[in-house]
Amino acid sequence: MIRPPFIAEGVHYDLGHLAPSVLLCPRPGPTVADEPHLRIEIAFSHHCYTVNTADDPGAAQVYHVRERGDVRLFNAARWALSRAHLPGMIATLPAAKVEHTWEQRNYRYALTTPLPEGSVYQMFFSLRRSAEAGTDLRLFVESAYPISPASRPRAPGIIRFAILAMKVLRGEPIRHPPRR
Numbered sequence: 001m002i003r004p005p006f007i008a009e010g011v012h013y014d015l016g017h018l019a020p021s022v023l024l025c026p027r028p029g030p031t032v033a034d035e036p037h038l039r040i041e042i043a044f045s046h047h048c049y050t051v052n053t054a055d056d057p058g059a060a061q062v063y064h065v066r067e068r069g070d071v072r073l074f075n076a077a078r079w080a081l082s083r084a085h086l087p088g089m090i091a092t093l094p095a096a097k098v099e100h101t102w103e104q105r106n107y108r109y110a111l112t113t114p115l116p117e118g119s120v121y122q123m124f125f126s127l128r129r130s131a132e133a134g135t136d137l138r139l140f141v142e143s144a145y146p147i148s149p150a151s152r153p154r155a156p157g158i159i160r161f162a163i164l165a166m167k168v169l170r171g172e173p174i175r176h177p178p179r180r
Contacts, residue, residue, distance in 0.1 A: 003046075017082065018044040018082065020042060024040075025038040028162040028166055042141070043139070044082075044086070044140075045140065049079040053072060078144075097160050106124045107126070107127065108124050109123045110123070110152075124143045136165075137169060
């Protein structure tokens with residue numbers, strides 16, 4: 001979904017950094033020289049730049065974002081963080097290690113460099129086989145926001161993104177660590 005720029009409280013906001021794109025991911029392990037990279041369609045949820053209306057009840061006059069029946073409030077701090085960090089995080093995914101989440105349907109990828117105030121910016125995403133011609137997988141960024149390291153739940157396990165991508169493409173089971 002391409003989101004148009006908008007003006008909120010007199011400030012112009014561009015959402016071009018959240019436009020759909022394609023990420024090329026090298027296939028892990030030994031490959032044939034002419035074997036193509038995985039083509040991963042990238043899409044973003046509005047949760048990357050908004051907050052729940054209950055999180056900020058005083059912001060009724062602020063720009064509301066409605067997608068698929070979900071109404072949220074625009075948040076300039078989340079927008080700025082998404083603009084500053086999400087494009088780079090997406091670009092480095094092929095070489096990254098990502099964490100399982102306890103929900104077992106999403107994965108988490110966090111910046112290794114903490115933000116100035118000591119928090120960590122984390123991105124939650126799901127990965128599925130793509131139904132679109134010309135792409136192998138679809139990565140949907142469900143949400144992205146900062147969290148203090150003390151509040152960040154411990155990950156049940158870690159997997160290299162490229163391995164995860166190949167397992168999803170092949171329809172292989174992904175072993176989630178047992179709950180503790």
